[in-house]
Amino acid sequence: MSEVDGRNAKDVAPGFMDAPGRSLREGLLTYATGFVLAAALTVGSFVLVRTNLIWGPGIVMALVALAIAQIGVHLVFFLHLTTAPDNTNNALALAFGVLIVTLVVGGSLWIMAHLNHNVMPGHGLAQIDLETLAADSAVRTKGVVAPVAPEPLEAQVSGVITSVQCEEGMHVEAGQVCAEIDAQPHQAEVDKKADELRATEARLERDQRKLGSARAALERKEATGARGKGVDRLRRSVERLQAQVDGDESDVQRAQSALAAAKTQVGATRIVSPIEGTIRARNVEPGHKVSEKAKTPLFVVAPDSAHVDATISAAQSGRISVGDTAVFTVDAVPGQAFSGTVTKIEPAQGGAETIVGIAAPDPNHVLRPGMMATVRIPAR
């Protein structure tokens, strides 16, 4: 192609120090200014991260702003890009490039974040949440309120209800007595079993004495070296007595367990709530006859706490431990924040994620299983 130099002197390519226009001094000054500005912005970025000059979540924005400023310094002072009419092509090309970069990066981030839309919260890949771009070190995740089954109180023994202490809707502590069954027949049973135990123990003692003396007689006979029918008879007698003692011992054991069972029965006449919670349902009145084979529980106690299951990444799991406070909100219950404790942290199968269990008190029973929770665990 033939050179057509000078024809379009108004047309300039980027990066040019247009020779006729600029002197040596001007050129040096431009680059030096650019260098100083860029260095200052760089130092600013690094210092920003170290200190507390900017509120945590705002650090990212500040860094981005500083980066954009520094890129601008490069473009103007090093690449001599201006908006002068002779630079239009270059500036427009740059604008086109910036547009494409914005579309690719921004579009990709938007799309990738939404690709987890239909996936269970906390599962799936790369949780790009604008919240997590904040520079504080709290662990943020989403969780689900897990079902906690209400506790049924069933009758373990049969009998007649003598008293009922718990009403529906009442708050009970763990171990609180809710009802009592007539203990008297069960107590009589305990007494009977105790008598039987004493009898078997006496028998055992007697047989053991007999065995002891028979053994002693056998030893004396053997010590004299005698043989014959007398010795055999003595030996057989020892064996018989041994067997009897063994049988007595197992009798004693059986009697002991029978006694213990009878005592348990007595204990079970007191219907006790195993957990702290609220009585959901009461199905007994004093005077009712209840049987341990009945299907209906006497009471149903709903625990007063809720349990939230959340998933975090393995990296995040390093920042929390069991016992940490966790705060969460639930979309279905707006305007209320719940505070709980981390009860378990264990790696999920596959290793990439960690399951966190959080228990939080819920006296008003507003949290139902399946509700989505947004969890934040401030790092220590």
Next chain:
Amino acid sequence: MTMIEAPTTAHGRPVDPYRLGRTDLATGHGEAGPASERVIIAFGFWIFLLSDIVMFSAFFAAHAVLQTATDNGPTGRELFDPSRVAIETGCLLASSFTCGLSAVATNARNLFWTQAALLVTGLLGLAFLGLEAHEFSGMIANGVGPDRSAFLSSFFALVGLHGAHVGVGLLWLGTMMAQLFVKGFGSILYRLICFNLFWHVLDIIWVAIFTVVYLIGEGR
């Protein structure tokens, strides 16, 4: 140039088949004919650099998505050493400055100062590359290489791609310095301009890298 005269209609008005309503002789930019060779070369190289920036943006997008995919492995906070990043940044920024100085020297057609500035640029670039190579080899030796997790893959790829560009640039720089030494200025003039553009854009990309990968990545 050609002697063909401007065509007219029978009535003496210029023709306008596209009905643009303009009667002046030329519209828009570039109507003075093909641009000069140096403008063409520099503009073409500028377009190439923009395409390179788009390629980097794809790697940036991948890194943004994968920044938290650490697969139980180490995170940015545990791996990155801010002081080393600061030194690397300083080296690259200074080399960008000395590259600009070489452009000033080229404009003044001063071979000695051009070569001197280019040499300093190259040495600073080598320092940058050496620090980065040291960082990479250390991480790989500790078992925290790109095959450890997706986050590390994207880190090594993005920063490594930039480093590869710096390496190719240094190779190019060396070749040009040799050519300058043997042949002086001449056709190399345009390529020096292109190298300037290239080196400055590499520094621009580094600004984005140290902001997004190191400084923001440290906070995760």
Next chain:
Amino acid sequence: MKFLGNLSWDAIPWNSPLPLIAGGGVIAICIAIAAWIVLAGHLPYLWKEWITSVDHKRIGVMYILLGLVMTLRGFADAILMRTHQAYAYRADGYLPPEHFDQIFTSHGTIMIFFGAMPLMIGLMNFVIPLQLGVRDVAFPTWNSTSLWLTAAGALLVNISLVVGVFSRAGWLPYPPLSELEFSPDVGVDYYLWALLISGVGTLVTGINFVTTILKMRAPGMGYLRMSMYCWTALASNLLIVAAFPILTATLVMLTLDRYLGFHFFTAAGGGNMMMFINLIWAWGHPEVYILVLPAFGIFSEIISTFSNKPLFGYRSMVIATLGICIISFLVWLHHFFTMGAGGTVNAAFGIATSVIAVVTGVKVFNWLFTMYGGRIHYKTPMLWALGFLVTFVIGGMTGVLLAVPPADFLLHNSLFLVAHFHNTIIGGVVFGAFAGIAYWFPKAFGFRLHEGWGVAAFWFTIAAFYAVFIPLYMVGLLGMPRRMQHYDMEMWRPFILAAMVGIFLFGVALICQVIQLVVSIRQRERLRDETGDPWSGRSLEWATPSPPPIFNFAVQPTVYGEEPYWELKRRAIASQQNEGRYEAIKLPRNNATGFVTGFFASVIGFAMVWKIWWLAILGLVAAYAVFVWYAWRDIPEEKISAEEVARIDRAHRKSRAEWLARHSEKGNMA
């Protein structure tokens, strides 16, 4: 370390007759052609004038040749697929699954990257500098390098037929299927290196043309005086510059996963497969506009020329073209509506997709209004244009249907989708390529193509197209997915059989094209183009002789208005008398940089596929050496003396004047 990496004699498919025979046949043909060239003494001419050429016209012709040959190759895959599916109802068919998978993968890869792209780029290469009134593109040696890098990629894909296997993962290799775990063989590696290498070539072409169109135009040619083809070429090349880096980046990520154990897209290590799909379609959608925008430009030229009218609504066409350019970067999610992005995102991208149909509609109406009130000559290029208008609009409408996410949930990856994109690509890009070839063939070679065989080729092609793809639309609506190696739904069978009939019609059409070429070459004296303007064109390329001299224009034209050549012609007799002042012309010298770079690129690609590390390093060192050698050259240009220029130009003027004298009583040239 083994000397030849993973390469061994087992790489050749001794046990598979089909690829063995096909590959053997192709190798035999190649050797025969090479032998004929060498023995008949054509090699020096070929080397000096064509292989090392940096002339955009020659490079354009070579691109088109590559594109046509590779389209035939892709068409062979198409015949295999259609016939296999016709057999494979409740049966195994004749292609085992591992072959069928390679065939649909290579069909897509070859047709898009080595068929359609070279055809479009080749036509742009040939025409754009002529229409801009300049002597060559901005970077002629880079242009040659682009061509040979593309050819290197094509070579690698074709080598995979006989040495090793090709990818089975589809023309876009989704992970995790394309990862090492599920594709442990070299197939995906061939794919990756072929596309990485040719992608560099395409990117450089994009840079070349953007610079040429923006910075190199004839004096007086402002933006709004460029031809419409130049505008669409500008938009298409801007898209190349913007989109191909994304393809390179994504394929590099996959290569890193496969070669160095990275975890970008793997199941292990926290990789994210959807990231691949997201990024690859961020390239993939602009790619289809890269293909179709030049076709739009070609049709703008053809429709205005053969309607004897200037293009209607030039400014709105420009705005529509640039609008398509920008919006094509806003729609890419519509390729994966079904992959879980949710309602908001799907809706946003669905609306953007529908909007892009609006701007395309603007162009269609402008073409129709161009034809209205004009005097239409139904030559082969115009027939292709009319076929395009009908076919592409149907394809666009099915596209708008698919743009509705709920509909796409049913039709995604069905044969309906396959029919839609073939509709737009064949109706738009392939018809555009054939039209452009028919239109500019006389300019490139100095004689027209035989009209009768051209008409036959057109009618067979369009009939074949509908015969293949209407049944595929219907069977897609009936629920048949794509890429099925066998199926057992009885109600699909008749449609698949009908499509097979259609593909044979397509074969007939392609045979017509080949016959047309042979007959035209035989009858070239009768079909000779003496004036350089056989169609009564309106833009600057018709001002040159056919074929144009290496310097295009003896004297660089100055442009005073739109449709510069048309104005020239209105004063036809007078302007022939006006000689410009002839000056010596400097042109870049032909050099082997491009070819040698392409050669070493093939070597590097092959070595990387088979992990022959020493060869790859050698190739890289050699490529660097080529760069240094090229940079160090002393005499880049050759000079054509003013006398030589004058001689060529005067001969052209004389021939024109004689033709005009013979025909000037007859009025308009037809």
